[in-house]
Amino acid sequence: KPRYAVFGNPVVHSKSPQIHQEFAKQEKADIDYDRIYADIGAFAEAAAAFFAAGGQGANVTVPFKLDAYDFVDEHSERALAAGAVNTIIPLGNGRFRGDNSDGVGMVNDIIQAQGVEVAGKNVLLIGAGGAVRGVVPVLQEKQPASIVITNRTHGKAQEVAERFGIEAVEMDKLPAAHFDIVINGTSGGLSGELPAVAPEVFARCALAYDMVYGREAEPFLQFARQSGAAKTADGLGMLVGQAAFSYSLWRGFEPDIKPVIDYMKNV
Ligand code: ATR
CATH class of the missing domain: 3.40.50.720 (NAD(P)-binding Rossmann-like Domain)
Known part of the structure; x- marks a missing residue:
């Protein structure tokens, strides 16, 4: 099974595993998606261990988005603009690309899910x-x-x-x-x-x-x-939207965010 994970501190409350499993159902794929707790100052070590063990992609949440920025070897335009990385894509040969899916997630939520x-x-x-x-x-x-x-x-x-x-x-x-x-x-x-x-x-x-x-x-x-x-909206759709963009960067499959936003409102 392909393995993905979100790194954070704290990370126990992260909804990312549930969201990504919903996307996997849409794709009819079987994936692992774990939460990984890293000590402050130990992000690079934890990420390197995860990828050495075969990890195929990682999300990064608070407080490691800057550590992730430093960890990767190349950056997308979006990551450069944000000065932060929340999505890591392994390139092989021990090299990594950093991207940032937060902006895409928010804008897709506003346009697709909120209809604005x-x-x-x-x-x-x-x-x-x-x-x-x-x-x-x-x-x-x-x-x-x-x-x-x-x-x-x-x-x-x-x-x-x-x-x-x-x-x-x-x-x-x-x-x-x-x-x-x-x-x-x-x-x-x-x-x-x-x-x-x-x-x-x-x-x-x-x-x-x-x-x-x-x-x-x-x-x-x-x-x-x-x-x-x-009309008002909180960032739940942004959370699902950024996850969807990360998922598509790793797997080339673009999940439909609307049913997953509705599902996450009720869990
Ligand atoms: P992040 O990376 O999550 O955006 P940040 O870089 O610490 O976090 O930025 C926090 C933002 O919230 C800043 O714009 C900050 O305003 P200042 O630049 O004036 O610090 C803003 N912020 C935090 N607490 C606030 C408060 N009580 N009232 C208004 N703005 C606040």
């Missing part, structure tokens, strides 16, 4: 960390009318804006009733903290999206709904 067009729309990105950097180039491919980035620390938003040729606007200077899609990529939700965006920013928002899923996404999505967002 990105082309021609005004998009607001909140946050300027690795999560947001990874999605910018993939959003740009879908030709939105504009992408604005805003962040608590404005300087970081300016750096990202310069790198990708988008616009940075300070959080308290965002235009009202301008954005069609508002995406929260900050980690504040983990502690129940909201980015300081005015409610008017959501006045004509068709979709408010949080990159995290479950309870952590709720404060932001609730605020967006109360402020007028027509």
Whole structure:
């Protein structure tokens, strides 16, 4: 059986094994997909051991996406843009390619599963960390009318804006009733903290999206709904979408994400 795994710390709660087994059912394939816990500072060792034992692909989650970036020998454009690797593809001869499927996962969720067009729309990105950097180039491919980035620390938003040729606007200077899609990529939700965006920013928002899923996404999505967002979505579809893109990179089979998102809502 081909062997895959997700590396993380912690990793016990990862939903990736279930998601990938659903994809394998679609493909009518028989695969192993394990969770592998690595000690901080010991990612490279753990990954090398996994591939030496015949592993055919790996996902990488918090806090190892930068270690994975350093581990691989070559990077996809997406991984370079994000500065982070969440998918490792063995090339043979002990060489590895690093990719990043987070941006593709989010954009496919928005377009395919949420049914919201990105082309021609005004998009607001909140946050300027690795999560947001990874999605910018993939959003740009879908030709939105504009992408604005805003962040608590404005300087970081300016750096990202310069790198990708988008616009940075300070959080308290965002235009009202301008954005069609508002995406929260900050980690504040983990502690129940909201980015300081005015409610008017959501006045004509068709979709408010949080990159995290479950309870952590709720404060932001609730605020967006109360402020007028027509539709909200947490990052469960992004999780399934990034897994699907990783799966296709390893196996050349493109899973259908919608039934798997519905399945994961109920497990
Ligand atoms: P990741 O790689 O997951 O994106 P990161 O690089 O640490 O993580 O970035 C976290 C992002 O969440 C940053 O944009 C951060 O804002 P700052 O650049 O000002 O630090 C944002 N963030 C974290 N906690 C926040 C909070 N309580 N309110 C607003 N933004 C917050």
